[in-house]
C-alpha cells in the first residue's frame with residue numbers, strides 16, 4: 001500500500017483561518033482559534049483540512065496575493081501557532097493541506113519590488129516583462145470585470161508585466177529554473193512545519209503561454225512532476241491537489257501518468273452536480289459522468305458542491321449555462337460575477353431548502369472519489385451581497401447567536417469581514433450551537449453522512465455504476481464489493497417517488513445505512529420509496545435474484 005493511500009478514504013473540509021474563529025478578540029480568526037475548534041471539525045468526522053492562504057498578504061485577493069511565502073500573517077498567529085495547530089490536528093488523526101499560490105505573487109512581494117527597481121537583479125527574471133505590449137503575446141484575463149488585459153505598466157520598471165489574474169498579481173516566470181527552485185524550497189519548508197500536502201492554486205494558468213513571447217515550458221507537466229518528487233522525497237505520504245479548471249479532456253494531463261498531482265478538483269462535476277440538484281433533474285449528472293475522463297490508476301478527483309469562489313458554470317452546456325444564470329440568484333442579478341458564475345452559497349442556490357442541501361451532501365458523500373466540504377455549508381450559511389465580489393461568500397463562521405455570532409468578541413468595525421446579522425441567514429437563525437444537539441438539523445445530518453461514508457468501504461474499494469431508472473428526477477447508484485452491494489438512492493423532486501430496480505437482496509439481509517427514505521424488497525426486486533429530497537443508502541450482504549457470473553457487474557433495471 002502506498003504511503004499516500006490515506007487519500008483514498010479521506011473527507012476534506014476547507015476553511016479560512018481568518019474567518020473561522022477569533023481567539024483573541026481582534027476581529028480576525030486565528031490559528032489558536034482554529035485549535036480550539038478542532039474538536040468541532042473532528043466531531044463532524046472529517047479527516048483532512050485544506051486551509052486557505054494564511055501568509056502575509058495585502059489581501060487584495062483574500063490571501064491569494066502572497067507577500068511572503070515563509071510566514072504567517074501576524075493577525076492570524078505565528079509560525080509556532082501553525083506548528084501547534086498541525087500537531088494538535090495530527091493528534092486527532094486529521095491531516096492538513098495548505099494552499100500554495102505559485103502562479104503569481106502579490107506586487108508587494110519583495111521579489112517583485114526588487115525586480116521592478118533593479119533590472120540587473122536576479123528577481124527581474126522571476127516575472128515576465130514587455131517593453132512594447134503592441135507586439136507582445138496577448139491573451140484574456142481571468143477577471144474580465146476588473147482587468148482590461150494581461151499586461152500592466154509599472155512606472156518604476158518602465159515596463160509592462162504579465163498577469164493572468166488581477167494587476168496586483170504578477171505571474172511568476174515558471175520557465176526560470178531559479179523560480180522552480182524557490183517553489184521546491186517553499187514546499188519543503190511547509191512540510192517541515194507540519195503540512196501533509198498542498199493545494200496548488202491556479203495550476204492551469206501556471207502552464208499557459210506567458211510573457212512577451214507567449215512561451216511555455218518545453219514539457220509543462222515536468223513542473224508538477226518535479227514538485228511531486230520534491231514533496232515525496234521530503235515526506236512520502238504528502239500529496240498534491242491541483243486547482244486546474246481546464247477542459248475535461250485535458251484534465252488527465254495534470255496527473256502526469258501518476259507522477260504529478262495525486263488529486264484534482266472536479267470542476268466539471270461541480271457545475272453539473274450542484275445544478276442538477278438545483279433544477280431537480282438528473283440529466284446534468286448523467287452528462288458529467290459522460291464527460292469527466294476516467295482517471296483510474298493515475299489520480300483521483302476531489303468533488304465538491306461549492307467552494308469559496310464564484311459558482312463557476314462555464315462547464316455546463318450553453319443553454320443550461322444561460323438557464324443557471326437566470327434561475328439562481330436574485331432578480332437584481334448582483335450575484336452574477338466574472339461573466340461565469342454566482343457568488344451564492346449552497347443553501348441559497350437551493351432557496352434555503354435544507355432537505356435539498358442535506359440530499360446534496362448525501363450525494364456528494366456517496367459518490368466515488370474524495371469529497372470536499374466547505375466550512376459553513378454544513379449549517380446552511382448564506383452570503384452577504386453587500387461585500388466586494390467573492391467576499392460575499394466568505395463571511396465568518398456562525399458559531400452561536402451571541403453577539404458577533406460567537407466568532408469574535410471584537411467591535412464590528414475591526415473585523416475582516418462582518419458576520420451576517422440580518423435576514424434568513426443571520427447568525428441568530430443559522431448557527432452551530434442551535435444545530436449541534438438537534439438530531440434533525442442540517443449539521444447533524446451532514447455529520448451522520450460523513451460518518452456513514454467512513455463506514456462504507458464499498459465507496460472506496462467497490463465497483464461503482466449508475467443504475468438506470470425510469471425517472472429523470474431520481475438518481476440511483478451502486479457499488480459492488482465482493483459479496484456486498486451498496487445502493488444509494490436520491491430523490492431530486494419535491495414530491496415522493498418510488499423507483500424499482502430489477503435486482504435486490506432478500507429483505508432480511510439488507511440494512512439501511514443512512515437516510516430517511518424507505519425501501520422494500522419484493523420478489524427479489526428492490527424498490528426505493530423516497531419522499532421529496534429523501535436519500536437512502538442500503539447495504540445488502542447477499543445477492544438477490546441471481547448471483548453474478550464471475551467478473552460480471554449486475555446493473556439491471558426495469
Ligand code: NOJ
Pocket residue numbers: 061062064065101165201202243308309
Ligand atoms: C483560485 C482561488 O480559489 C481564487 O480565490 C483566486 O482568486 C485565484 N485562484 C487566483 O489566485
